[in-house]
């Protein structure tokens with residue numbers, strides 16, 4: 039019976055998750071504090087997966103995730119966030135969370151996410167839950183390629199260009215740099231390149247360098263010998279060794295520390311490596327595909343990334359546009375994610391209402407495909423009829439136009455209701471700012487939530503919202519403007 043550690047300072051949530059998960063064949067261990075949870079992970083040896091609230095007293099979810107990943111790198115961690123914490127969600131994914139679920143929580147969605155995480159880790163429950171089974175669902179057997187299931191490639195010019203590039207570089211042994219925002223599908227492209235190569239029968243190993251701690255990065259990448267440092271209880275092969283013969287995908291490569299970059303350069307040049315604490319050279323034949331959000335040449339100019347390493351990798355470059363610039367592809371992906379959600383939920387939702395399609399085409403999708411996938415997954419869960427309607431979308435998405443507050447114009451909200459769909463390119467809706475400082479972060483978050491709540495209650499009448507918040511309209515405008523500026527950084 040898989041064991042889930044539920045970490046949430048809201049005891050009701052722990053209680054509900056316990057009841058629900060137990061009913062579906064899981065065992066739960068609960069913790070109301072991050073500190074206790076870390077102790078539990080030590081004491082209870084056989085925890086399979088962690089479900090952790092992002093906002094807890096004493097430690098935020100990001101720190102907690104890093105602490106878990108440092109000690110238990112392969113432990114799947116699912117983070118619970120608010121929808122407006124999308125930036126946080128993207129950050130935790132980069133730090134190695136398996137996935138995130140947004141509040142309000144829907145137990146089926148969590149169950150689904152836990153199941154796929156455990157399936158990927160190879161610890162799925164023996165008897166899968168059978169709630170809500172629809173007999174009429176045709177279960178199409180689809181090929182999956184590891185991480186997040188199968189990928190699609192459509193007919194739009196962007197897709198065609200990507201397919202051409204993959205076909206061109208796939209069969210070669212070139213190193214490839216893939217640029218793209220978080221969630222835009224970089225790993226998917228890397229996997230496709232691997233599949234097109236002569237290495238396809240060998241492993242594809244993906245490593246998120248952003249999730250590697252400075253101390254453990256060397257041992258994760260190159261492995262270690264027993265006793266080579268405190269905590270090295272057993273001998274462990276590194277990712278390069280595991281990928282031997284195949285392809286290694288190093289995501290967010292610019293996050294590797296300088297000394298690891300030096301080791302990496304040596305490994306590439308010499309085509310052999312040694313485990314940490316080892317004395318034996320291990321010959322390597324690994325193709326390297328790397329990905330980055332930031333241009334590596336710029337990172338090299340800033341001294342953050344070694345220039346010689348950049349030149350080593352710079353044999354072929356693929357740029358993946360953000361989803362908001364791939365308007366023709368949005369519904370292709372949405373339908374694909376709906377198929378997958380139907381499969382997972384054993385439902386048969388047929389499509390999207392025209393209003394939802396319009397919103398999807400014009401929303402900015404900061405979290406790119408990952409955000410779209412999660413929005414569709416949840417909407418499918420909430421849909422009883424044949425089509426996904428606007429009411430099943432998160433508030434922030436269904437009201438995205440009103441939340442833009444362009445030019446702080448009082449008329450904008452009203453205008454947005456009647457105007458034809460606006461093409462939103464780089465504008466961003468109001469959402470949480472990416473602060474590092476946690477006290478400031480907490481107060482900004484809280485303000486944001488209260489403002490959003492007041493706007494919801496007053497149907498976006500900003501004068502009334504200001505009154506509810508006991509501030510004047512100008513202060514409300516200024517706060518909104520501040521959020522916009524922070525968001526655009």
Ligand SMILES: Nc1ncnc2c1ncn2[C@@H]1O[C@H](COP(=O)(O)OP(=O)(O)OP(=O)(O)O)[C@@H](O)[C@H]1O
Pocket residue numbers: 131132186187188189190191218219220221222223224225226227289374407408411
């Ligand atoms: N071509 C595709 N077809 C279907 N799903 C896709 C495709 N490309 C990406 N996805 C899905 O979108 C999500 C994000 O993709 P992926 O992990 O490849 O993005 P990424 O750019 O590597 O993200 P990050 O940089 O944050 O790790 C995943 O759930 C993935 O399965």
